[in-house]
Amino acid sequence: MAIVLGPNQYGKAEVRVVAVDRSTPRHTFVDLNVSSSLRGDFTAAHTSGDNAHVLTTDAQKNTVFAFARDGVGTPEEFGLRLARHFAGSYDWISGARVAVESYGWDRITVAGRPHDHAFSRTGDEVRTAVVTVDGSGPGRTAHVLAGLTGLVVLKTTGSEFRGFPRDRYTTLAGTDDRVLATAVTARWRYTGTDADELPFDELFTGVRTTLLETFASTHSLALQQSLHAMGEAVLERFPHIAEIRMSMPNKHHFLQDLSAYGLANTPEGGAVVYHADDRPYGLIEGSVLRDDVPSAEIAWQGTPGFC
Ligand SMILES: O=c1[nH]c(=O)c2[nH]c(=O)[nH]c2[nH]1
Numbered sequence: 001m002a003i004v005l006g007p008n009q010y011g012k013a014e015v016r017v018v019a020v021d022r023s024t025p026r027h028t029f030v031d032l033n034v035s036s037s038l039r040g041d042f043t044a045a046h047t048s049g050d051n052a053h054v055l056t057t058d059a060q061k062n063t064v065f066a067f068a069r070d071g072v073g074t075p076e077e078f079g080l081r082l083a084r085h086f087a088g089s090y091d092w093i094s095g096a097r098v099a100v101e102s103y104g105w106d107r108i109t110v111a112g113r114p115h116d117h118a119f120s121r122t123g124d125e126v127r128t129a130v131v132t133v134d135g136s137g138p139g140r141t142a143h144v145l146a147g148l149t150g151l152v153v154l155k156t157t158g159s160e161f162r163g164f165p166r167d168r169y170t171t172l173a174g175t176d177d178r179v180l181a182t183a184v185t186a187r188w189r190y191t192g193t194d195a196d197e198l199p200f201d202e203l204f205t206g207v208r209t210t211l212l213e214t215f216a217s218t219h220s221l222a223l224q225q226s227l228h229a230m231g232e233a234v235l236e237r238f239p240h241i242a243e244i245r246m247s248m249p250n251k252h253h254f255l256q257d258l259s260a261y262g263l264a265n266t267p268e269g270g271a272v273v274y275h276a277d278d279r280p281y282g283l284i285e286g287s288v289l290r291d292d293v294p295s296a297e298i299a300w301q302g303t304p305g306f307c
Pocket residue numbers: 161172221222223224250282
C-alpha cells in the first residue's frame with residue numbers, strides 16, 4: 001500500500017478587477033471577480049516543497065489585471081483568453097479553469113438623464129462564466145459554461161402543488177393556488193467556443209429572457225415542472241447550447257393565520273397575507289440536455305454543488 005497525491009489544482013481565487021473605459025466622457029466599466037485554477041504536474045510541490053513547477057498564484061493574479069488592460073470583452077471571452085494563456089504556458093501545466101463573475105451596474109438617472117459616470121448596482125444577480133481548457137497541443141479542448149445566480153422571481157398565482165403521497169408525517173395541504181418564488185442559479189454549456197459564432201452577450205440576454213418568460217408563463221404544478229419547462233425552452237431556442245443545469249430553492253410563502261385577531265385571510269375584502277420563510281427551503285435541482293450531444297464532465301469539474 002502506498003499513500004499517493006490525488007487530483008489537485010491551485011490558483012488565485014476572487015481577483016476583483018474593475019476596468020473603466022474612459023476614452024469618452026461617457027464612461028463604461030466592467031466589474032469582475034475572477035478565479036483561476038491550474039492543473040498539471042505539481043507533485044513535487046506537494047510531496048517535497050519543490051516549487052520549480054509552481055506558477056505563483058500572485059503571477060496568476062497579475063495576469064488577470066494585465067489582460068484587463070487590453071479590454072475585457074465578454075466574461076466568456078475574457079475567461080477563454082486567460083485559460084488559453086495559462087494552459088500550456090509551461091510544459092507541466094496541462095489545463096486551466098477560469099471562473100468569472102460579472103456584477104451589473106446601471107447608470108444613475110439625474111434630472112431624467114442617465115449619468116455619464118455615476119452608477120448603482122443592479123442587485124444580487126450575478127452573471128457567471130466558467131472556462132476550462134484542457135491540454136496544450138493540437139488535442140487541446142476548451143469548454144464554456146455561461147450562467148447566472150441570484151435571479152429572484154416570484155409569481156402570485158398560476159402555481160399549484162397537490163397530488164403528492166401522504167405518509168404519517170405529511171401535513172402539507174395540497175393547493176391549487178399558491179405563491180411561487182425562487183432564486184435561479186443556472187449554468188449552460190455551449191457546444192463551441194468561437195465568439196464569432198456565439199455572440200456571448202446576446203446569448204446571455206436571450207437565455208435570461210427565456211428563463212424569465214417561461215417561469216412567468218408556465219402554469220406550474222410543481223417547481224420541478226417549472227425548472228424542466230425553463231430548461232427545455234432554453235434548449236429549444238438556442239441550438240448552440242448542449243445542456244443546462246439549474247438549482248432553484250423554493251422560497252416558501254405560507255398563508256399567515258390571522259384568525260387569532262378575528263381576521264379572514266382570503267382574497268375577498270382585503271390583501272392576502274403570507275409569511276415569507278427564508279429557511280428551511282425546498283431545493284429543486286435538475287438538468288435538461290440534448291441526448292445527441294456528448295457529455296463533457298470536465299467542463300463542470302471544480303464547479304461546486306449541483307450547478
Ligand atoms: O414545487 C414543489 N415541489 C416539491 O417537491 C415540494 N415539496 C413541498 O413541501 N412543497 C413543494 N413544492
